[in-house]
Amino acid sequence: MNLPIVLGLLVLAYLLGSIPTALWVGQRFFGLDIREHGSGNAGATNTFRVLGKKPGSLVMAVDVLKGWAATSLAQVMLQQGAIQEGQLLYFQLACGILAVLGHIYPVFAGFRGGKGVATVLGMMLAIAPLTVGVCLLVFLAMLFIWRYVSLSSMTAGLAFALLQLLPPFRPDNSLLLIFGFVLAGLLIYTHRANIQRLLAGTESRVPLFGRR
Template identity: 85%
Template sequence: MNLPIVLALLVAAYLLGSIPTALWVGRRFFGLDIREHGSGNAGATNTFRVLGKKPGSVVMAIDVLKGWAATMMATVMLNQGAIRPDQLLYFQLACGVLAVVGHIYPVFAQFRGGKGVATVLGMMLAIAPATVGVCILVFLLMLFLFRYVSLASMSAGVAFALLQLLPPFRPDNSLLLVFGFVLAALLIYTHRANIGRLRSGTESRVPLFGRK
């Protein structure tokens, strides 16, 4: 293992995840701190809620890209000979998790970020694209039917874990299977406030096709 290269790219993964997309979009184009509105989170969900579907879509796309690019740094490690092929998945998960941590606790935004859902999506897109493709369809379907980003996010996370139990999506490494269920549990835990608002009927909906 080439430790200097590995450590440099692990730090880069965290810094990439720390780019506070929602905060910068809110300040640059709307003159507000997204963390002072809505749920108080600097993520795509709150951007949809406070600023609308176009800024929300931009923030989500960039946050997904952050997770994907950070996870792909493990491939750079492999190509540079810094890690062995059998270590690739472990470092993909490490780089992806660091990007998610960076999104939640961004060094560029006083360690106050979002919940990391879009960044997790990008991370898993780099590792298991076929499974994530189905999860994206689940997300879009739930969003279209109920217009709750939080509910759609949790549904997609649970779908990812369950899909891996099916032969077409079962991973070669059982670590990814375990990680999928841990990820689903964490998504539900980090959305516990949203679950409370969903149960009380006070969760904000995302307008779609002019629907309020």
């Protein structure tokens, strides 16, 4: 293992995740700190809620890209001979997790970020694109029907875990299967406030067909 390359790219993965997309979009185009409005999170869901469809879509796309790019740094490690082929999944997960932590605790925004759902999506897209493709369809269907990003995110996360139990989606490494269920649990845990609002009927819906 080439430790300097590995450590450098791990730090880069965190820094990529730390790009505060929602905060910068809110400040640059709307003159506001997104963390002071709506749910207080600097993520795509709150951007949809506060700023509307177009800014929310932009933030979500960039946050997904952050997770994908950071996770793909493990491929760079492999190409540079810094890690072995059998270590690839472990470093993909490490890079992806660091990106998610960067999104939640961004060094460029006073360590106050979002929940990391879109960044997790990008991370898993780099690791298991077929499974994530189906989960995206689940997410979009739930969003179209209910217009709750939180509910759609949790459902897609649970779908990712359950799909891996089926032969067409079963991973070669059982670590990914375990991680899928841990991820689903974490998504539910980080959305516990949203769950309370959903049960109370006070959760905000996103404006799919509005003018914003």
